[in-house]
Amino acid sequence: MTYKHESARRPGYAPLNHSWYAAKSPEPARHAPLTGRADASTVIVGGGFAGLNTALGLLARGERDIILLEAEQIGFGASGRNGGFVFAGYSLGEQALLDKVGVDRARDLYGRTVAAVNLIRERIARLDIACDVVDGGVIWANWFRDPAVLRRRQQLLAETYDTHWQWIPAGAMHEFVHSPRYHDGLYERNAFHIDPLMYARGLAQAAARAGATIHEHSPAVRLARDGEGWIVFTAHGEVRARNVVLAAGGYLAGLDRRVDRAVLPVATYVMVTEPLGDRLKEHLRTQAAIYDTRFAFDYYRPLPDTRLLWGGRISIRDRSPRSVQRLLKRDMAKVFPAFADARVDHAWSGLMSYARHEMPQVGRRAPGLWYAQAFGGHGVAPTCAAGEALADAIVGGDERCVAYADFGLVSAHRPVGYLAAQASYYSAQLGDWFKRRLEG
Numbered sequence: 001m002t003y004k005h006e007s008a009r010r011p012g013y014a015p016l017n018h019s020w021y022a023a024k025s026p027e028p029a030r031h032a033p034l035t036g037r038a039d040a041s042t043v044i045v046g047g048g049f050a051g052l053n054t055a056l057g058l059l060a061r062g063e064r065d066i067i068l069l070e071a072e073q074i075g076f077g078a079s080g081r082n083g084g085f086v087f088a089g090y091s092l093g094e095q096a097l098l099d100k101v102g103v104d105r106a107r108d109l110y111g112r113t114v115a116a117v118n119l120i121r122e123r124i125a126r127l128d129i130a131c132d133v134v135d136g137g138v139i140w141a142n143w144f145r146d147p148a149v150l151r152r153r154q155q156l157l158a159e160t161y162d163t164h165w166q167w168i169p170a171g172a173m174h175e176f177v178h179s180p181r182y183h184d185g186l187y188e189r190n191a192f193h194i195d196p197l198m199y200a201r202g203l204a205q206a207a208a209r210a211g212a213t214i215h216e217h218s219p220a221v222r223l224a225r226d227g228e229g230w231i232v233f234t235a236h237g238e239v240r241a242r243n244v245v246l247a248a249g250g251y252l253a254g255l256d257r258r259v260d261r262a263v264l265p266v267a268t269y270v271m272v273t274e275p276l277g278d279r280l281k282e283h284l285r286t287q288a289a290i291y292d293t294r295f296a297f298d299y300y301r302p303l304p305d306t307r308l309l310w311g312g313r314i315s316i317r318d319r320s321p322r323s324v325q326r327l328l329k330r331d332m333a334k335v336f337p338a339f340a341d342a343r344v345d346h347a348w349s350g351l352m353s354y355a356r357h358e359m360p361q362v363g364r365r366a367p368g369l370w371y372a373q374a375f376g377g378h379g380v381a382p383t384c385a386a387g388e389a390l391a392d393a394i395v396g397g398d399e400r401c402v403a404y405a406d407f408g409l410v411s412a413h414r415p416v417g418y419l420a421a422q423a424s425y426y427s428a429q430l431g432d433w434f435k436r437r438l439e440g
């Protein structure tokens with residue numbers, strides 16, 4: 001199976017080395033590119049969290065002969081350059097999930113991400129992955145005066161999902177986050193933040209130690225049926241395998257049209273300030289990571305060396321570091337005017353993959369051909385849940401990942417889908433602005 005990728009083969013994606021994570025970490029030992037012929041039980045395409053978690057899930061279930069192909073380097077995509085928030089849930093909100101699949105399925109799906117948060121924490125400890133874990137929870141800060149949105153979510157989480165977020169009254173919020181922007185907030189204790197690139201590299205090392213073979217700089221360029229199994233071709237080699245897992249996120253593997261067409265790659269941005277020293281503590285007296293209640297929300301977290309990592313915005317455009325910095329610095333100054341003059345040392349962008357239904361797509365496309373993609377902007381825990389579900393399905397039978405069956409490979413309608421996504425983002429941004437203005 002092959003088709004012409006809509007963008008030229010391996011388009012010029014924003015390099016990973018613009019990111020703070022890549023700049024501060026020593027270059028890891030490289031995994032050699034694939035050359036010649038190899039056999040595997042499963043070949044995984046994509047060395048982000050979806051691919052790595054599937055590899056670890058398979059290894060944990062006793063599968064051997066796993067080969068993972070990464071076009072660039074491990075963690076090159078969204079996984080190695082994201083905000084580092086590890087928290088439960090999906091891009092699709094809890095109420096929408098409930099409305100869509102009913103209480104039992106919604107509980108099951110949400111519960112998988114809670115279990116994933118715990119599994120990530122446990123794996124980091126057990127595999128001794130040094131990834132700057134800050135186990136300080138996450139705060140959802142109310143941008144608006146009206147507390148109804150917090151009350152509704154707190155109640156829904158407690159009653160439907162047995163998940164209990166603590167109320168933070170406005171006075172306490174101002175103690176934690178010294179900004180005129182927020183009112184009250186909710187605190188999710190079972191959440192933490194990490195350096196995602198170190199974590200991705202740690203997962204890859206653990207998978208390699210357990211027997212998986214990883215090849216970097218090995219873009220898969222073609223997929224073909226081979227009897228009961230498949231052959232995946234790279235420029236200099238090929239792998240025959242019973243199972244293939246496509247886990248290419250917003251970077252589109254270009255191997256199966258239906259799988260690629262089901263996602264919309266959308267860019268989002270992050271920057272990191274200079275070390276702020278005591279100024280950071282004066283304004284942020286919490287170790288929690290923070291995001292706010294707008295549709296077009298900011299998110300940020302204190303880094304161990306007193307820098308502030310700041311992220312936000314989505315766009316169909318992959319912007320230059322300079323333009324990312326300009327946009328995000330403006331956003332940061334609205335929340336923390338005192339940091340308006342802070343130097344920004346790194347700014348970068350990454351691609352998320354979104355499905356129209358805003359849920360991950362995890363399942364089987366054809367016998368032996370699996371996919372895990374569309375994790376959107378909320379993918380650290382869901383990719384871990386998906387890796388478990390796929391590993392279960394590959395080892396134990398299809399029906400094991402039926403939990404995600406409601407959220408199939410519906411077309412993202414590119415290129416029109418891009419315009420629709422950008423328009424709905426701008427209109428939601430406008431809605432946020434109006435709501436705030438109305439509150440005075």
Ligand SMILES: Cc1cc2nc3c(=O)[nH]c(=O)nc-3n(C[C@H](O)[C@H](O)[C@H](O)COP(=O)(O)OP(=O)(O)OC[C@H]3O[C@@H](n4cnc5c(N)ncnc54)[C@H](O)[C@@H]3O)c2cc1C
Pocket residue numbers: 045046047048049050051069070071072073074075076077078079080081082083084085086087218219220221247248249250251252253254268269270311349350351352353372373374375376377378379380381383
């Ligand atoms: C800037 C940013 C901030 C974010 N912040 C958060 C956050 O704080 N918390 C959270 O939960 N989520 C966050 N997300 C979302 C999260 O990072 C993603 O949902 C998740 O990492 C997706 O993982 P993935 O493995 O599906 O895709 P990716 O990590 O993008 O991995 C796909 C990989 O496939 C490779 N690939 C593509 N084609 C081929 C091919 N043909 N052959 C071989 N390899 C190929 C790519 O090079 C890439 O490395 C953020 C995303 C971005 C971009």
